[in-house]
Amino acid sequence: MLPAAEAPHGVEDTHDGAIAGGSGYPLPMPELPEVEVTRLRIEPALVGRRIRRVVTTPDSYFFLTRPARLKRSLAGRRVESLDRHGKYLVANLDGGSRLVVHLGMTGQLFSSGATSVRLLSATARAALAPEEQGRFVPDAHTHLRLCFASGPEVYLRDVRKFGKVLLLGPGETSPRLGRLGVDALGATGEQLFRATRGRRVAIKSLLLDQSILAGVGNIYADEALFHAGVRPRRAASRLTQRECAALAQAIRAVLERSIETGGSSIRDYVAPDGSDGAYQDERFVYARAGESCLRCGEKVRRVVVAQRGTHYCPGCQK
């Protein structure tokens, strides 16, 4: 795939299917695979480049660092590297400061050099002048816009503003990052077994706890529990060592597989270059309530656990 930064900064390249709506499935959120895919795709447009100017929307709770300080501190900084911790993206800047981004539920990080951009709300369509058909124009949801001396700009767009952006000074730490548990890609059965001891909450709730495993969200929690054969409402403390091993293995497998296929994109997730992830086609339970289990044929059920839609197969999961 062509790195986003190599695509010409022009209308033509953003033309094809640039603006599109959703497909009608329930809202997923960017989880570890989507954030990792975003990281990989936005990296070429960010790393090695020096920020010249920063444009933001008005101050709001989206900004854990006030816009005025963001603009002041980011201007002139060069992006040295881009890391991911769980669902957080961390841009390391020269001088030692770090720009931290969380995509929340509807966050989109992409560059104007992307080959196409699938925007989340239809209102953005109205922002497109006819002569700029297909080319992204920063709108009211575009909370952060990074301009460089030349070449593509980088946008952080978030319709619902559940995402967050903050700037850490040299050596400064963040409770948000500090609280994160082990990255879910490296989850082991032993870690999971230890973390579940003495915990009476549903195993699904525990999987969503970012201080234990960082990166698992609603979709992959449901999918991993399916593959491990564990019902989401089981008390965490009741899982056996063997089940924890199976669950850790399932978590790693679904996350890795999703990264391979470009991340889920049922509706809200949008790759910076607009390409769609295909993992949605490999879902066994998520958003399949009432449909037949692909493995045993029983009807997939939907319940609410930890205030979140939760899907499982009563035939396959015990």
Add this chain to the structure above:
DNA sequence: ATCGTTGCCTGAGGGC
């Protein structure tokens, strides 16, 4: 310490 609840936000979709 752990657990459950609340609020932040806005678009989509259903019902009438």
Add this chain to the structure above:
DNA sequence: TGCCCTCAGGCAACGA
């Protein structure tokens, strides 16, 4: 057609 209502949910803060 269009309005009103509900739902979706990551995360931190809060109260029990």
